[in-house]
């Protein structure tokens with residue numbers, strides 16, 4: 001029998017209580033946090049969908065590995081395990097352990113970047129862009145046109161526009177530091193990149209003598225989409241698909257806080273010995289010695305195990321289908337969404353949900369606050385609070401889209417938690433026309449979404 005019900009392919013051995021609260025309590029907590037979920041205490045949150053980064057639940061096997069961690073300064077056994085695992089997965093000889101993804105980015109782009117340099121990506125993730133721009137280089141995003149339209153259905157919306165890539169490489173001859181494929185494309189809603197696209201990008205980069213890198217935080221989730229949607233891939237394992245993608249690239253940067261199923265960690269993997277040597281010098285100065293970088297032995301042990309577990313077909317199937325499950329439930333309720341549903345998150349189009357709330361009254365913030373007040377669900381606004389700027393006359397220059405992201409932590413919540421989330425949207429939809437916007441009462445100059453204060457209108 002083929003079941004409709006998606007079951008979690010694990011049992012629960014250790015539980016972490018969730019503190020339940022009443023709507024009246026949450027109304028107070030929200031006011032105390034100035035209507036900014038970043039200022040809420042985690043203990044007052046019932047379902048935390050703020051991010052999938054570093055929020056995974058580790059397996060019994062990983063926890064056992066933690067006890068096995070070898071904390072030797074040099075040549076740790078845990079390092080040998082992590083190194084062997086990353087080498088086998090990526091096919092790249094040089095592996096540099098870092099404390100998280102951005103540390104690997106700072107090392108690599110600190111070396112390849114600099115004033116006058118250009119970097120090209122399907123979409124640079126925030127920390128990638130920041131690390132590139134910090135060196136004085138320029139970061140250019142060229143997703144395919146379909147990737148920019150939230151309602152458009154396309155199997156590989158994370159793909160790079162290869163025609164634009166060819167043109168940019170010709171225009172910027174001698175200036176391109178690297179071409180980076182982010183898989184899956186985080187900023188674009190966790191949308192996958194096809195193997196065919198990665199092959200085309202790799203071929204073009206080789207033709208121009210430019211390094212081709214993977215930002216591979218969610219490469220296992222990406223492999224699921226390739227096996228499901230790309231022709232000729234049915235018979236290949238998820239790990240085999242990831243290995244094929246790595247085989248096309250010259251290097252890879254990974255935040256292990258995503259698909260390595262750990263709470264902290266990352267690495268940089270490279271083929272070229274000269275480039276690796278330059279990066280190792282920076283690693284030793286800023287992170288640590290080559291056999292631990294920014295990690296303790298136990299962290300490296302957990303990463304080595306997590307990188308195997310993440311390719312388990314039952315895990316990946318459950319992972320992607322449970323994200324789709326949330327998306328499908330909301331879609332059935334008529335909630336406007338970014339389509340199709342990506343791998344790690346569901347994005348809601350708050351502008352379409354609340355057409356009566358103009359961008360300068362922050363429709364995304366309105367939804368984020370509704371979700372918390374009604375159900376204790378914490379989500380993130382990705383719209384004009386995060387990306388809006390002010391024009392010289394003081395009016396708001398809104399962001400292109402007003403989105404709210406529900407990011408799903410790995411192996412943490414069960415189907416009933418997700419049903420609770422979906423049920424909350426029934427009330428969100430009933431309250432839709434009565435929901436009001438917000439105004440900002442206090443904000444810092446940079447990255448205001450983290451600390452800004454709001455007031456309901």
Ligand SMILES: *Cc1c(COP(=O)(O)O)cnc(C)c1O
Nearest residue numbers: 100101102125127186217255257
């Ligand atoms: C999370 C992330 C990073 C940065 O990794 P950190 O571990 O948060 O420093 C880089 N790229 C992508 C695509 C990410 O999702």
